[in-house]
Amino acid sequence: MILEARDLERRYARRDVHALRGVSFDVEAGQRFGIVGESGSGKSTLVRLLAALDRPTAGTVAFQGRRIDDLPERKLGFLRSELQIVFQDPMGSLDPRMRVRDIIAEPLGHRDPARVAELLVAVGLPADAAGRYPHQFSGGQRQRISIARALAPKPSVLIADEPVSALDVSVRGQILDLLDDLVSQFSLTLVFVSHDLGVVRHVCDRVAVMRRGEIVELGDVEQVYDAPEHEYTRELLAAAPSLRAALARLSEGGGDA
Amino acid sequence: MTLSVEGLTVGSLVRDVSFEIGAGERVGLIGESGSGKSLTALSIMGLLPDELSASGSVSLHGRELLGAPERELARLRGAELSMVFQEPMTALNPAMRVGRQVTEPIRVHGRPRRTAEELLEAVGLPDTARAYPHQLSGGQRQRVVLAMAVVNNPSLLICDEPTTALDVTVQAQILSLIQTSLPAESALLFITHDLAVVASVCERVLVMLDGEVVEAGSTREVLTAPKHAYTRKLLEASDLEARR
Numbered sequence: 001m002i003l004e005a006r007d008l009e010r011r012y013a014r015r016d017v018h019a020l021r022g023v024s025f026d027v028e029a030g031q032r033f034g035i036v037g038e039s040g041s042g043k044s045t046l047v048r049l050l051a052a053l054d055r056p057t058a059g060t061v062a063f064q065g066r067r068i069d070d071l072p073e074r075k076l077g078f079l080r081s082e083l084q085i086v087f088q089d090p091m092g093s094l095d096p097r098m099r100v101r102d103i104i105a106e107p108l109g110h111r112d113p114a115r116v117a118e119l120l121v122a123v124g125l126p127a128d129a130a131g132r133y134p135h136q137f138s139g140g141q142r143q144r145i146s147i148a149r150a151l152a153p154k155p156s157v158l159i160a161d162e163p164v165s166a167l168d169v170s171v172r173g174q175i176l177d178l179l180d181d182l183v184s185q186f187s188l189t190l191v192f193v194s195h196d197l198g199v200v201r202h203v204c205d206r207v208a209v210m211r212r213g214e215i216v217e218l219g220d221v222e223q224v225y226d227a228p229e230h231e232y233t234r235e236l237l238a239a240a241p242s243l244r245a246a247l248a249r250l251s252e253g254g255g256d257a
Numbered sequence: 258m259t260l261s262v263e264g265l266t267v268g269s270l271v272r273d274v275s276f277e278i279g280a281g282e283r284v285g286l287i288g289e290s291g292s293g294k295s296l297t298a299l300s301i302m303g304l305l306p307d308e309l310s311a312s313g314s315v316s317l318h319g320r321e322l323l324g325a326p327e328r329e330l331a332r333l334r335g336a337e338l339s340m341v342f343q344e345p346m347t348a349l350n351p352a353m354r355v356g357r358q359v360t361e362p363i364r365v366h367g368r369p370r371r372t373a374e375e376l377l378e379a380v381g382l383p384d385t386a387r388a389y390p391h392q393l394s395g396g397q398r399q400r401v402v403l404a405m406a407v408v409n410n411p412s413l414l415i416c417d418e419p420t421t422a423l424d425v426t427v428q429a430q431i432l433s434l435i436q437t438s439l440p441a442e443s444a445l446l447f448i449t450h451d452l453a454v455v456a457s458v459c460e461r462v463l464v465m466l467d468g469e470v471v472e473a474g475s476t477r478e479v480l481t482a483p484k485h486a487y488t489r490k491l492l493e494a495s496d497l498e499a500r501r
Contacts, residue, residue, distance in 0.1 A: 038424035039395070139290075168289040169450060170494040195424060202497040239429040243495050246456030250477040 034204030288465035356386025
């Protein structure tokens with residue numbers, strides 16, 4: 001088991017918010033584990049705990065069998081290279097004053113032109129991207145830069161927190177395909193967080209559905225999507241606009257296909 | 258024709274865009290960021306940023322809007338013409354109670370008095386008149402914006418990505434609220450990048466690419482038998498179910 005979350009609780013005492021209430025699950029090595037839920041469901045809080053960027057008020061998180069929820073930052077060095085995150089907004093997570101080569105090499109702690117060149121190829125960016133700044137790229141290209149940076153220290157786990165939510169549909173497809181390729185190519189474990197059920201279905205093999213700080217349903221993607229057990233999962237699936245369903249309706253309505 | 262747009266051009270960002278929307282018609286405008294969708298909407302509303310200007314023609318019930326004096330446009334906005342933006346938090350005044358905001362279009366245009374409670378109740382927000390925008394959720398805020406947009410029975414309502422910032426369950430509620438609260442004779446121009454949303458709301462659709470309308474037709478034709486390569490590409494990219 002590469003990640004184990006047990007009875008995670010996170011309260012924010014000052015605002016009297018109970019962001020997570022008793023969340024437990026396992027992620028196996030090589031899995032593509034999806035976490036779906038709406039805003040306020042606790043997805044982002046959970047990501048912060050999995051990455052040891054925050055501490056639970058109760059419960060434990062273990063990475064490769066070793067507890068990480070009670071370690072001080074100076075003992076988390078191993079996790080910082082083993083587990084990397086790609087955030088939603090690439091502009092907000094890339095330093096506008098750094099060149100791409102320095103952004104990508106930052107997790108390494110030293111310059112490494114050869115590794116940077118290798119990573120640019122892996123994420124499908126031209127070699128001359130290394131000398132440019134983030135603002136000179138489109139949203140999709142910036143997300144490729146974030147992905148290259150995340151891969152730099154050769155992590156075993158990649159957490160992608162709404163990585164395509166800020167992108168146009170055509171670019172979204174390209175970034176999802178890229179993540180898919182990289183996860184296979186580098187034998188990564190993927191934790192993929194999204195509010196978009198369609199995207200999670202496309203990318204993941206396991207999925208946890210969250211609502212108000214709890215996992216209401218957890219299972220294999222086919223099972224959860226095709227035969228949801230929890231009322232809330234059914235509600236979410238019904239609310240998600242489906243292009244397939246809409247096109248089927250349109251074709252029927254017109255009597256031709 | 259409620260709205261006629263002919264040869265609308267904004268610098269090189271919107272080029273020679275023409276379309277019409279009749280009373281009661283629901284028309285979608287789709288395309289990616291930077292394709293000129295929002296500039297088209299802002300040109301119709303007379304809200305282009307100072308450094309941009311529109312040429313061509315935009316007429317509402319035969320009255321030319323491009324180049325019309327600001328005073329005349331101000332009389333139309335919020336009455337004949339209204340708009341719902343993507344981000345309700347920036348569309349609302351953070352320092353004014355929603356009850357006072359929701360009745361503002363009535364006061365500004367001197368329409369017959371209606372109570373805030375009545376208007377908010379109609380969009381499913383009873384007992385919120387005394388709240389400030391920050392005390393409401395994103396979906397509730399968008400309901401307030403929508404209540405303001407339809408209160409004076411506009412001839413044309415423009416919605417610019419009204420549900421993009423919202424959760425799916427809330428999106429479904431807002432989409433059905435737009436359809437039920439819009440008067441039957443009002444025209445709707447609905448801007449979105451989500452093809453599934455456009456298919457559920459609109460009967461006609463325009464596809465924009467790099468400032469031009471590259472395809473237009475009934476939603477059924479455009480989405481089930483797209484003619485332009487770009488429309489096909491958009492459909493393919495949107496259909497994640499087909500990709501795996």
